[in-house]
Amino acid sequence: MRREAVVDPVTGYVYPEEWAARCASPDGLDLAASGLGVLTASGAVLRRGFTTGTTAAAAATAAVLSLRGPVSAVAVTLPCGLVFTVPAEGRDGTGSARKDAGDYPSDVTAGLLFVATAERAPAGLIFEAGEGIGRFARDTPRFRAGAAAISETAMRSILEGIRDAMAAIGLPGVRVRLSIPEGAAIAGKTLNPRIGIEGGISVLGSTGLVEPWDDHLSESAFERIRGAERVVLTTGRIGLRYSRLLFPDHEAVLVGVNLGRALDEVGGEAVICALPGLVMKFIDPAILEGTGCGTVEELTATPAWPGIMARAFTRFRADRPGVRVVIVDRDGGVMGDSG
Known part of the structure; x- marks a missing residue:
């Protein structure tokens, strides 16, 4: 059959x-x-596995539901639209969930405990980011100094889970506080200290799921690259979406940080289409030197960005003349095109 x-x-x-x-x-x-x-x-x-955003949403949802009774698992709607049951414990207004990294062996946040507390309020939803969640040390294009390092997609998942739980138990108002007890210690193993996020880890997740990159890319992604007539490489889920829209006649392959190996597999012409962060540091590892910026995203908001990007494109074209680089923003707008 x-x-x-x-x-x-x-x-x-x-x-x-x-x-x-x-x-x-x-x-x-x-x-x-x-x-x-x-x-x-x-x-x-x-x-x-599940991202930090999904884990946070599970803990917060469990905390609210536990105001009605004990909880052992919760349903979480992921940013990609899928709904999964996530293990989470909840009792008497305290919820907890551990980060499941799946088959991604290099995930430093694997097993990390997320804890949320919920208490009834007269009306509305109040959410607080507590200990172990990083905060921005300075203003960035999307966040102000002091803001919690919780991405927009992760925050939507957290708040949606809380609202669904409030509706399920008929709660008119609630105050929820999320914390990651070991977050500050784990943050030292991440890039956060280098990009201006202090005091803890980031709560992230564009799809809500963690990819098993270390093993997956060695087989399926690279086989797709070798077999494609026209290929566009990208580094993340947002880039994947816009790569498919901008280059519908190309095979779009998500390769994460493995751009160098992916280009070697292509062996000829290719397109790179992605958000600026990983790509610009790949084509010019020294791009931030002398700029005073901690991240490429921060650099894109400065007057110097167009000139820096153009010069990086020129140098990269000389090294790899068959590779076109298209940089997009989070709304799909084209910021730069080396072609």
């Missing part, structure tokens, strides 16, 4: 039939079809 094509609901990628044929586990194929797994070229299925 022939099985229907397996489609990744997170990316929309239709897995090749031969990959599915190599998978000996029907449960593995079901996991890939659900979005919680990634089917690789060998037939192995690697498990996606």
Whole structure:
């Protein structure tokens, strides 16, 4: 009996039939079809984990629901639109969840405990970011100094979970405080101190899921690159979405920080289309030197940015004449095009 094509609901990628044929586990194929797994070229299925944003949403939701009674798991709507049941404990207004990194072996936040407390309020929703959540040391294009390092997508997931829990138990108002007890200690193992985020980790997640990059990219992504007639490489989920819109006749492949290896696999012409952060540091590792900026995003908001970007494009074209670089912003606007 022939099985229907397996489609990744997170990316929309239709897995090749031969990959599915190599998978000996029907449960593995079901996991890939659900979005919680990634089917690789060998037939192995690697498990996606949950982001810090999803974990925070689970803890906050459990805290609110526990005002009615004990909780052992909660449903979380992820930014990618999928809904999953996430393990979380809740009792007497305190909720907790641990970060599940899936099959991503290098995730320094794996197992990290998130704790939320909820108390009834007369009306409305009050959310507070507590200990272990990093804060911006200076203004950035999207955040003011002192603001909690919680991305917009992660915040939406947290607040949506709280509101759903309030509706479920008929609560007119609530105050929720989220903390990550070991967040400050773990932050030293992340890039946060170098990019001006102090006191803890960031709460992030553009899809709500953690990709098993270390293993996944060695097989499926690079096989797709080698087999594509025209390929556009990108570094994250936002870039993937706009790569597909801007280059519909190209195979769009998300490679994260592995741009160098991905370009080596192409061996010819390619397009890089992504947000500026990883790409600009790849084509010019010294791009921030002498600018006074801690991140590329911060640099994009300065008057010097257009000239710096143009010079980086010129140098990169000389090194890799067959590679076109298109930089987009978070709304899909083209900030620069080396082509």
